[in-house]
Amino acid sequence: MLFPLSPPSPDHVRLSLRPLTLSDEARFRAVIFDLDGTLLHSVPSLTRVLNALFAEEGLAPLDEAQVCAMVGEGAGLLVARAYGARAVGSGTPEDPGHSGRVARFMACYGADPVSGATLYPGAAETLQHMAGRGVRLGLCTNKPEGPTRALLEAFALAPLLGAVIAGDTLPWRKPDPRPLLATLERLDVPPGEVLFVGDSAIDVACARNAGVPVVVLAHGYRQGPVEALGADRAFQGFDDLMPWLAKVAPGDRA
Structure with a gap:
């Protein structure tokens, strides 16, 4: 049917x-x-990956409560919101650097989405x-x-x-x-x-x-x-x- x-x-x-x-x-x-x-x-695992990327870029980490408020509408918006919270980019998928950030996030998260x-x-x-x-x-x-x-x-x-x-x-x-x-x-x-x-x-x-x-x-x-x-x-x-x-x-x- x-x-x-x-x-x-x-x-x-x-x-x-x-x-x-x-x-x-x-x-x-x-x-x-x-x-x-x-x-x-899943918020602990998402927070782990975001903060690993942030550490590479010298950005302050996010806590789980902050990430919890960002999830629910897909990886693209999560990444945009997370970087926006650290004043990197516009906080939206329209930002010129957004696609590269999402690609890095997905490579890291895709390698281990289970831990945490x-x-x-x-x-x-x-x-x-x-x-x-x-x-x-x-x-x-x-x-x-x-x-x-x-x-x-x-x-x-x-x-x-x-x-x-x-x-x-x-x-x-x-x-x-x-x-x-x-x-x-x-x-x-x-x-x-x-x-x-x-x-x-x-x-x-x-x-x-x-x-x-x-x-x-x-x-x-x-x-x-x-x-x-x-x-x-x-x-x-x-x-x-x-x-x-x-x-x-x-x-x-x-």
């Missing part, structure tokens, strides 16, 4: 975060997860449990595909996922709906039968733009209270999420 990925209008990409009603009686055949801030605590990264407690167990029940699982992230695949392999998540769309798999990134719709297409599940699990306003906007229900995890990367994201539901972590998922996504082997 194919779902058309027609180009949205610019206004469609940034819809207001209007919460939908999501009851315990909802049922989903598939669950799609974000990666950074949802399944994986950790799965959130209960993440692997939740995916294993849901996959064992026959729930279709996917991943939709703005992280580039190379590091994404390396991390999924390192943490033994790759075999559990039926579809992976990363930040450079397509020409678009979240909050554009097309990466999420492409993940649905690969799982062969329509929007009304899938749940998206994320941690940020970008994830919520992407899901809204795609017409997909969305819940968020409070342990992730965001600015402001989790309730302000406008998701259908918020959970503290996987220990809180998994019992609810077992009800709304029972799977065909439950």
Whole structure:
């Protein structure tokens, strides 16, 4: 089954975060997860790489809280924001030196995206449990595909996922709906039968733009209270999420 990925209008990409009603009686055949801030605590590894580059250039290091506020919209914007915080470049991808900085960052990060990264407690167990029940699982992230695949392999998540769309798999990134719709297409599940699990306003906007229900995890990367994201539901972590998922996504082997 194919779902058309027609180009949205610019206004469609940034819809207001209007919460939908999501009851315990909802049922989903598939669950799609974000990666950074949802399944994986990656800020320590990103901070390590940025500060290694900064040390080579005589720049003061960033702390993890600063980097946490910069992630979520792909490696290009992370690098632009990080260097902008040290008054190098304009802080935007339009800066003349931006492409070179991104290339250096990706070479360093791509060589070792795993050191310093950790799965959130209960993440692997939740995916294993849901996959064992026959729930279709996917991943939709703005992280580039190379590091994404390396991390999924390192943490033994790759075999559990039926579809992976990363930040450079397509020409678009979240909050554009097309990466999420492409993940649905690969799982062969329509929007009304899938749940998206994320941690940020970008994830919520992407899901809204795609017409997909969305819940968020409070342990992730965001600015402001989790309730302000406008998701259908918020959970503290996987220990809180998994019992609810077992009800709304029972799977065909439950």
